[in-house]
Amino acid sequence: MAAKIVVKDLSFSYNHQRVLSAVNLMVEADSILGIMGPAKSGKTTLLRIFNRLCDLIPHVRIEGEVFLDGENILRPGLNVDRLRKRVGMVFDKPVPLPRSIFENLAYGPRLHGIKDKKRLEELVERSLRLAQLWDEVKDRLNESAMKLSGGQQQRLCIARTLAMEPEVILLDEPTYGLDPISTLKIEQTLQSLKESYTIVLVSNNTWQVARTTDNVAFLLMGELIEYGSTHEIFTVPKDKRTDDYISGRFG
């Protein structure tokens, strides 16, 4: 399989504290990579480097390289807005903007220059269908997005990311605090999306990682302990620490 993202010797420190040290990793195209590890292991930081949202934190030091389709996205002078259009992100807490459902979805495409009403409507419908939310909201697109339930809001955020037609989707614990049914719906959505998108999923839920991903990276204290196919890692982990984490002996 082709590599969509390649991470080479990536280190990240914040206020002189190491968050990631010398991580080497590959994300295959059209697959789901799961990143798991205990709290403070650098999962979210790694994710935020992929769309350069880490730029918002002051006093950071990044070393190494991250390639997206062969282009180093850490190089200075890179157009981060264009990068973030290609690499969408869904956060652990659903953050609909304080606007209507339609406006939430049209926000991204409008930013990137799509003004045609018809085209926007098509995009909105297509993204909502992909995120499996269309049937629940099709009659109330003009209502405030804040009125939706937590699970619906999270699928709205996924749809909003899809509306930008990105190539990569980053998800930072997208089912955090959601009920099992909403969680299931989101996992199903991810399964159907991986046919045409590269997905990176950070999750604290080991079983979710086992259920939904193709490959897994296990991080511990900023170090990549093990990386391999989900099947391998969950049946024959090479490192004892991975085994301990999966079987719940720590973390």
Added chain:
Amino acid sequence: MKEKLIEKTLMLLAFSAIGALLLMAVFIFKEGMPIIFKVGIKNFLFSTHWAPTKGHFGVSSMIVSSLFVTIGAMIIGVPLALACAITLAEFAPQRVTVILKPTIELLAGIPSVVYGFLGVVLLVPLIRDYLGGPGLSLLAASIILAIMILPTITSISIDAIKAVPYSYKEGSLALGATHWQTIRMVILKAARSGIITAIILGMARAIGETMAVIMVAGNALRLPQSPLSPVRTLTSNIALEMGYAAGDHRAALFATGIVLFVFIMVFNVSANIITKRWRRE
């Protein structure tokens, strides 16, 4: 027992503040209303003829002047204040904010007579030399007021912008919006109730300011013809004539106070309503 006593005492003290406001309102209305009815509300509000010693009590030129001076101050001050607020809340690095914010707030602590003095010494000659007219003018008053309301609008707007959840900003940036697009379309939109409140409170401050305005506005009793005309505002009128007024004249000054009181009430109440309505949304 002791607990109850303290509670009651505090309650009493709290109500005495409201009591003071109530007393003031009652007194102003009691002193001012009779003269308004005597000359007729229409005559009082819409006549420009103010000759209190000869029995003419028309305040319309002062109402117009007060409004124009305030609007002028808003046109100059609001963009400045918002630019300050956005810069300080979003763009300026921490080190700069630490210096700039207290500096702007310090502006609020300068006595208004100092503003007036600087206006007379620096601003008025500039206007006279470069734009014409007597220099003492509506424009001079608006500029001075614009600077005086800067700290009010800036600091309340900064608080409103900072109160916007960080996740909105992150969410918008993650969708590929630039920093400025995020500010314009998400942050300012979410902070708008606070910003509107800030602007209205600034307006209330501008329309109520007296000393600085007396010193630079020229105080002529006429409808303003241009921004360079000297004008007399409602507040100036009270302050200028209170010293020698008696009888109906004195009552008419209280009536001028009623007009001001109503304006400021309208500003404050609308600020409250706007804040509440947008918070509900």
